Amino acid sequence: MALKCGIVGLPNVGKSTLFNAISNNKAEAANFPFCTIEPNVGVITVPDERLRILEELVNPQRVIPTTMEFVDIAGLVKGASKGEGLGNQFLANIREVDAIAHVVRCFEDDNIVHVDGKVDPLADKEVIDAELQLKDLESVDKKILRVEKVAKSGDSKAKKDLEVLKKYKNHLESGQNARSLEMDAEDKKSVADLQLLTAKPVIYVANVEETALPNGNAHSNTLKEMAAGENAEVVVVSASIEAQIAELEDPDERALFLEEYGLTESGLNKLIKAAYSLLDLITYFTAGVQEVRAWTIKKGWKAPQAAGVIHTDFEKGFIKAEVIKLDSYQTYKTEVACKEAGKVAIEGKEYVVVDGDIMHFRFNV
Numbered sequence: 001m002a003l004k005c006g007i008v009g010l011p012n013v014g015k016s017t018l019f020n021a022i023s024n025n026k027a028e029a030a031n032f033p034f035c036t037i038e039p040n041v042g043v044i045t046v047p048d049e050r051l052r053i054l055e056e057l058v059n060p061q062r063v064i065p066t067t068m069e070f071v072d073i074a075g076l077v078k079g080a081s082k083g084e085g086l087g088n089q090f091l092a093n094i095r096e097v098d099a100i101a102h103v104v105r106c107f108e109d110d111n112i113v114h115v116d117g118k119v120d121p122l123a124d125k126e127v128i129d130a131e132l133q134l135k136d137l138e139s140v141d142k143k144i145l146r147v148e149k150v151a152k153s154g155d156s157k158a159k160k161d162l163e164v165l166k167k168y169k170n171h172l173e174s175g176q177n178a179r180s181l182e183m184d185a186e187d188k189k190s191v192a193d194l195q196l197l198t199a200k201p202v203i204y205v206a207n208v209e210e211t212a213l214p215n216g217n218a219h220s221n222t223l224k225e226m227a228a229g230e231n232a233e234v235v236v237v238s239a240s241i242e243a244q245i246a247e248l249e250d251p252d253e254r255a256l257f258l259e260e261y262g263l264t265e266s267g268l269n270k271l272i273k274a275a276y277s278l279l280d281l282i283t284y285f286t287a288g289v290q291e292v293r294a295w296t297i298k299k300g301w302k303a304p305q306a307a308g309v310i311h312t313d314f315e316k317g318f319i320k321a322e323v324i325k326l327d328s329y330q331t332y333k334t335e336v337a338c339k340e341a342g343k344v345a346i347e348g349k350e351y352v353v354v355d356g357d358i359m360h361f362r363f364n365v
């Protein structure tokens with residue numbers, strides 16, 4: 001289940017700098033099985049302190065974190081929805097991602113050209129939003145044309161679709177993003193096939209100058225105020241610093257570097273984690289002497305479905321799951337000791353996996 005987060009924004013705002021930092025992370029995770037990489041896609045590991053805790057307890061041969069993909073989508077400009085600056089191609093790239101990291105320039109630097117002449121995070125954000133909205137409007141209009149005919153013939157599903165589509169049309173035409181339209185899950189089905197760009201969950205990345213770390217500057221604060229109104233998160237990073245951090249291989253050196261900038265964690269890590277939870281993803285672990293491993297599932301998944309991420313046979317032949325909580329593992333140190341202390345729960349098909357569960361599946365093939 002590869003989660004893709006697209007890096008979107010105006011040209012020259014720091015997207016590639018950020019992406020390069022991410023790609024360096026990918027090189028670090030090079031011992032990964034099954035990662036095919038396209039030139040514009042970086043497969044990165046999802047940072048998780050719990051893996052280190054498990055590693056110390058279990059002392060396995062290898063530790064395998066879970067991964068996520070970042071896609072560097074080239075800069076969008078005004079008119080992108082009309083094909084300006086290869087816009088259509090880039091917009092098609094956005095269609096394929098699950099979440100959007102919207103990079104907004106918040107750094108002042110006269111040497112770095114801003115496409116619209118001045119640093120103005122809200123105006124920049126609106127340019128991007130408007131292009132995505134126009135593209136969505138195009139999708140909605142096309143579907144309206146199709147559905148209208150069927151609706152006229154009295155088809156009740158088409159009538160309902162039409163009603164929902166018109167709501168989206170009005171919403172988009174008033175300059176708003178599809179994600180802010182309140183719709184129940186049933187109604188949303190009428191637009192699900194369109195994969196609306198502005199319906200995708202978004203995180204804003206405020207790219208500030210390094211002297212503005214750790215808390216950001218006036219520009220990033222403006223962005224935060226805006227984002228609060230959208231219930232969206234803002235991650236403050238300095239892309240150029242992130243690139244430097246990514247080049248440091250020694251964790252101690254990294255920690256020192258971060259400390260110098262008053263940071264406890266790299267902006268990239270924060271961004272990855274934020275993207276992960278934005279998509280309602282959670283992690284469970286398997287822990288054995290051969291391998292300690294993190295697995296990604298969606299919040300709310302039951303044990304058999306979660307087991308299926310490891311192997312389809314695990315899902316098909318699911319019998320039971322043994323579940324240990326991380327704090328029990330930390331207290332009792334081994335699986336055997338956990339068992340003796342009654343801290344291994346035996347769960348059935350209806351068990352909803354909780355973030356951080358350490359799972360052992362029993363199955364039949």
Ligand SMILES: Nc1ncnc2c1ncn2[C@@H]1O[C@H](COP(=O)(O)OP(=O)(O)OP(=O)(O)O)[C@@H](O)[C@H]1O
Nearest residue numbers: 011012013014015016017075107208209238239240
């Ligand atoms: N936080 C920052 N502070 C100062 N300069 C920065 C910062 N982030 C990026 N830059 C500089 O901004 C310039 C543009 O960065 P970059 O190439 O990453 O932008 P981009 O968004 O990928 O542009 P494009 O859409 O054209 O590919 C680079 O010279 C980079 O070093």
Ligand SMILES: [Mg+2]
Nearest residue numbers: 015016074075
């Ligand atoms: Mg670039």
